[in-house]
Amino acid sequence: xxxxxxxxxxxxxxxxxxxxxxxxxxxxxxxxxxxxxxxxxxxxxxxxxxxxxxxxxxxxxxxxxxxxxxxxxxxxxxxxxxxxxxxxxxxxxxxxxxxxxxxxxxxxxxxxxxxxxxxxxxxxxxxxxxxxxxxxxxxxxxxxxxxxxxxxxxxxxxxxxxxxxxxxxxxxxxxxxxxxxxxxxxxxxxxxxxxxxxxxxxxxxxxxxxxxxxxxxx
Amino acid sequence: xxxxxxxxxxxxxxxxxxxxxxxxxxxxxxxxxxxxxxxxxxxxxxxxxxxxxxxxxxxxxxxxxxxxxxxxxxxxxxxxxxxxxxxxxxxxxxxxxxxxxxxxxxxxxxxxxxxxxxxxxxxxxxxxxxxxxxxxxxxxxxxxxxxxxxxxxxxxxxxxxxxxxxxxxxxxxxxxxxxxxxxxxxxxxxxxxxxxxxxxxxxxxxxxxxxxxxxxxx
DNA sequence: GACGATTTAGACAATGCTGTCTAATTTTAC
DNA sequence: GTAAAATTAGACAGCATTGTCTAAATCGTC
Numbered sequence: 406x407x408x409x410x411x412x413x414x415x416x417x418x419x420x421x422x423x424x425x426x427x428x429x430x431x432x433x434x435x436x437x438x439x440x441x442x443x444x445x446x447x448x449x450x451x452x453x454x455x456x457x458x459x460x461x462x463x464x465x466x467x468x469x470x471x472x473x474x475x476x477x478x479x480x481x482x483x484x485x486x487x488x489x490x491x492x493x494x495x496x497x498x499x500x501x502x503x504x505x506x507x508x509x510x511x512x513x514x515x516x517x518x519x520x521x522x523x524x525x526x527x528x529x530x531x532x533x534x535x536x537x538x539x540x541x542x543x544x545x546x547x548x549x550x551x552x553x554x555x556x557x558x559x560x561x562x563x564x565x566x567x568x569x570x571x572x573x574x575x576x577x578x579x580x581x582x583x584x585x586x587x588x589x590x591x592x593x594x595x596x597x598x599x600x601x602x603x604x605x606x607x608x609x610x611x612x613x614x615x616x617x618x619x620x621x622x623x
Numbered sequence: 624x625x626x627x628x629x630x631x632x633x634x635x636x637x638x639x640x641x642x643x644x645x646x647x648x649x650x651x652x653x654x655x656x657x658x659x660x661x662x663x664x665x666x667x668x669x670x671x672x673x674x675x676x677x678x679x680x681x682x683x684x685x686x687x688x689x690x691x692x693x694x695x696x697x698x699x700x701x702x703x704x705x706x707x708x709x710x711x712x713x714x715x716x717x718x719x720x721x722x723x724x725x726x727x728x729x730x731x732x733x734x735x736x737x738x739x740x741x742x743x744x745x746x747x748x749x750x751x752x753x754x755x756x757x758x759x760x761x762x763x764x765x766x767x768x769x770x771x772x773x774x775x776x777x778x779x780x781x782x783x784x785x786x787x788x789x790x791x792x793x794x795x796x797x798x799x800x801x802x803x804x805x806x807x808x809x810x811x812x813x814x815x816x817x818x819x820x821x822x823x824x825x826x827x828x829x830x831x832x833x834x835x836x837x838x839x840x841x
Numbered sequence: 842g843a844c845g846a847t848t849t850a851g852a853c854a855a856t857g858c859t860g861t862c863t864a865a866t867t868t869t870a871c
Numbered sequence: 872g873t874a875a876a877a878t879t880a881g882a883c884a885g886c887a888t889t890g891t892c893t894a895a896a897t898c899g900t901c
Contacts, residue, residue, distance in 0.1 A: 422877070441749060444661035446858060457879045462860065531659060531749050548808045572827075578804045579831055586800035590766045609790075613797055617835040640847070664888060675849045680890065 422464075428454045429461055433475045438524045442472060442532050476528060476539060483521050484546055490515050491551070494558040498566035501619075502611055509584040509607035516551075517588055518597050552577050567620035576618060583610040640682075646672045647679055651693045656742045660690060660750050694746060694757055701739045702764055708733050709769070712776040716784035719837075720829055727802040727825035734769075735806055736815050770795050785838035794836060801828040 432454035451458040465471035495504035533540040555577035587606040650672035669676040683689035713722035751758040773795035805824040
């Protein structure tokens with residue numbers, strides 16, 4: 406309801422075909438995510454985008470083309486955000502626990518509670534088998550890259566901080582697993598945790614992580 | 624292809640309507656999981672079950688009834704297995720690391736790599752929004768109960784083992800998160816890890832868990 | 842071997858969706 | 872203001888699906 410009003414307002418108020426492409430992509434993401442590929446109807450997307458059905462067929466030749474465009478679009482955005490977050494990984498050891506917890510909050514907020522991230526996760530899990538190459542692409546660009554990049558960051562951090570890590574890849578995977586521990590269940594559907602919950606959860610995760618990998622040294 | 628042969632062989636060889644009900648439920652789970660609710664066609668299910676379409680309509684009045692029956696059926700099985708696994712949680716401290724790792728392997732194998740478990744997870748994520756009460760039910764009976772039960776088991780274990788746990792619920796959630804750390808990605812679609820991979824992964828998880836929560840004592 | 846219940850194959854109407862087409866209308870650019 | 876490009880509403884064929892119905896075939900049981 407609300408989404409529809411906003412989207413159609415967008416399409417009508419803004420000018421040019423670019424605005425319509427955006428509006429269509431947003432509406433399509435919404436409907437595909439809600440109904441799955443086969444459940445989503447072009448008409449529904451058209452209404453939600455505030456656009457005529459023919460316009461959709463003009464921009465994206467067929468349903469499958471539109472679907473691919475949606476995935477590509479969301480994936481690009483998610484990846485952009487992801488790497489901007491990774492760039493904020495702590496480099497000093499002064500406030501290790503606090504810095505790591507803040508980093509964990511950023512990661513969770515932007516890569517798990519994010520609308521885009523939830524979309525991509527659901528779409529991958531729903532339609533991943535139908536489009537193996539798409540799935541493969543996401544896998545390499547998303548979790549694959551994150552884990553490796555995070556491992557490298559931990560390796561760098563270990564030079565200046567009292568960390569006793571022998572397998573950095575493992576530590577990175579476990580770090581991610583720990584900070585997602587509390588959000589796993591709620592994340593499967595709509596629930597979005599509050600800022601406070603995110604912080605508490607991150608702090609607990611980091612505390613456990615440091616108990617496992619931190620050296621008592623100073 | 625293979626599934627079809629097996630299922631129809633079942634339906635034809637075995638006797639009575641009970642066998643057909645089972646055959647239909649299995650085929651329906653398969654197709655619903657592969658295609659989603661709207662993508663799945665009754666005809667496809669009928670063929671895969673080796674049964675006529677009318678028979679399905681005789682047993683389950685309509686598509687939605689069948690869908691509910693599938694969920695209910697799988698959920699019952701998964702829950703049964705789950706609690707039988709929980710009953711094997713270690714009670715002694717002799718071989719803590721090995722026992723916990725073996726327990727983790729059992730849990731992962733039966734509750735994550737399991738066909739049923741994968742089905743239920745995908746179906747919940749795909750159709751959870753369409754059937755909120757179903758989703759709620761799964762949430763309470765599944766992860767909700769597991770976490771609490773596991774917390775109680777850790778509490779009991781802490782009496783006899785050198786464990787320094789102050790929040791048992793948290794420890795339980797983190798234990799589960801850690802033992803799933805390596806399987807997260809592959810689990811989203813078809814990949815099933817080998818026995819050896821499961822063991823290595825579990826061992827690493829338990830090792831980290833004990834580094835965080837184990838006392839050097841004993 | 843026969844009777845009652847179940848199952849089957851197939852036809853069937855109703856519905857909804859995709860993707861195309863057209864003719865009218867609006868927007869954009871100059 | 873005008874001409875070209877984009878958008879719209881609507882009709883349309885083709886197709887798949889759901890759920891019903893019927894008459895024949897098969898099965899379980901006595």
